[in-house]
Amino acid sequence: MKGLFKPKPRTPVEIVRQTRDLLLFFDRPPETRETKREEKQMSELCKNIRELKSILYGNSESEPVSEACAQLTQEFFQENVLPLLIKFLPKLNLEARKDATQVVANLQRQPVQSKLIASDFLEKNIDLLDILILGYENTDMALHYGAMLRECIRHQIVAQYVLNSPHMKKFFDYIQLPNFDIAADAAATFKELLTRHKSTVAAFLSTNYEWFFAEYNSKLLESTNYITRRQAVKLLGDMLLDRSNSAVMTRYVSSRDNMRILMNLLRESSKSIQLEAFHVFKLFAANQNKPADIVGILVANKSKILRLLDDFKIDKEDEQFEADKAQVMEEIAALELRE
Template sequence: MSFFFKPSRPRSTPSDLVREIKDSLLALDTRTVAQALEDVEKNIASMRQMLSGDGEAEPNQDQVSQIAYEICKEDAISLFVHNLPNLGWDARKDLVYCWTILLRQTIDGNYCCVDYIENHLELLDFLVVCYHNQQIALSCGSMLRECIKYQSLAKYVLESTSFELFFKYCELPNFDIVSDALATFKDLLTKHETTVSQYLSAHYEQFFEHYEKLLTSSNYVTKRQSLKLLSDFLLEPPNAQIMKRYILEVRYLKTMMDLLKDKRKNIKISAFHIFKVFVANPHKPREIIEVLVENRKELCMLLDNLPIGKGGEDDEQLEEEKDLVIKEIQSISRPRRALS
């Protein structure tokens, strides 16, 4: 039966494989689409196997590093990103998997693929804009979050004009895309504290004007997640000056007061964690004090009825904080008007 045996095709070297991937991607514009897509899918699957192993043997690290190097040298990263809309589901899934591994590869101490993206920053803008494309939005979101792990790339996205698109993406009607966009938005605002602090200091008014719309969104997921995220990044030590500025503004206090009236427990509790910072501020401006005094009775009633859980440690802390805030509000005196 030996005459039925077909010798297996010798495994491609990293450089051969990358050239095959590049050629098949370029062929998407020049050949029969079905055949070209089949070749792309086959080649990207081969890359995934070389990067991750075949289930029996671990990947060869030298080959993995060589693939990363060749991909940068051949400009294949740009082809990966710009051809995402043309790929099928399996190819996109494999590519996202490979992207995660490739960005982690170092050559001579440098993240070669990250360096490549730093020199082709338009790729980040492309990934952000792709949230508009429902078919590839989640793939682009996954790839973008891998990029955001690196400070230089996160800094670019924060300071780019495309960053403002996230305020729109977080209110899209598609639940999966909204959830993914919020996850990316959260990473942008929490992964690199110093970078975020610098960005917020430089763009305070513009950022919080946009953010206010998320907090008052009719979309429950958007409202809840953006409210939770606000407390997460405002209370980070590097953002102390941003928080101090935020809690001096009456309009934001009133937003939290409105959210305390929400019928949903999670919204009420998340709003409380920000509202309490306004109340605890030892340097409350006159306008803040006047609003708290004028609404004292209603606020104390809202806080007294704040829904508490079943008595766990977190609930005990919440109960204690609630009582302290009520006492603070009750003790506030209306500021005296200056004599004219």
């Protein structure tokens, strides 16, 4: 007989509202809360967050239902649950934090009537991004907030805010944090910021060229950490070779200081750093309007550079690399000091 009296399954809207109520309960000052109820309420909250994840991602028994996902998404943002959840995240247990992180990440991609309403919500509550960015300074929260932040950057308005916020400079330090997992996560977010939205990135790099590349060169390309140098030179190539950044690329390859850094990276013992450095160095060589000081350095070091490039071999056969190398060597061999 028990089976006849099973409770009716809750709708996505009901679960979201109860989650909001529980978060509001914990948002009250501790002295106004009934301590006896706290353990039960916390257990209920964790269960709700797990249910929200199950609706959005599906489970072993069923796939997610788009209508249920849309209802959940609409209610989640309408009831202002996101700020409450982000603020309360550090007080959840590890499993609930993981579930909450996946819920927030998924909601960034959920359409409601063909519109990503998460973008509009974040535009009106942009200060939430400050909490997520500064999360990198909290060892326990960094990977959760970092994952949320990367998903939020899918929205151009969010990426634009982060790029132009005073916090952008902090990424140069976050990338070099002693905790490897956090440093790697920050590097992934940094790369996403600088490659996802082409027009926004091009405008940012043009406006902030001086300080950005001064930091990039000294803290990343000249870092004592091998992984930092390798990731930085690869990302630099991705940025400069992107057509959207052609004006920035022209400016970068007209600087002798920048070229000296790349020439040093070309001499690294690491083949992967050498190869990525070559992809950037070839832009200096291919520049048809080389400033006189760059020509002077290339001519003065011509035999050394040609010998280095001649000896530079990569493990697998690559016709494009060989063609690029031959062209760079030809360009440098033909250089002469201008009168």
